[in-house]
Amino acid sequence: MTGVGHNSNATDDRLRLLMERIDRLEEEKKGISDDIRDVYAEAKGVGYDTKIMRAVRSRAKMGENGREEYDALVAAYEAALGVA
């Protein structure tokens, strides 16, 4: 174990610097999350359905084969459950 418990200023500084780097990165990440939320709000403001936008993003990640499989499975599960 480095630092903690050894009362070494050098290693305590190392831990502090690592934590500060994480803090800064988490702040940046939060800023970007806020920006994303703002874009969705803007989209909603001009009439788009953000639930559908999120679905389209999610489906884009699946690829064409993944989307076909997904759609087929949803249809099969709905059929099994008697969903009209």
Next chain:
Amino acid sequence: MTGVGHNSNATDDRLRLLMERIDRLEEEKKGISDDIRDVYAEAKGVGYDTKIMRAVRSRAKMGENGREEYDALVAAYEAALGVA
């Protein structure tokens, strides 16, 4: 509803631009998440316990009163469960 279903190129472009902005922001966010993971890996590499680092970050957000309440509740629950 704007765009979708209206076959308007102007509004289709608007949707495309909104989606592209979200894509770029999600990419940036992923890059930062990767950077955070790298810092934790670096911390682990020099001997710090990253689970404890995450706990310290979480507790920092609680504030002093929040930490005291949290510690008291954990102790009370453990006492109720007979945890030594």
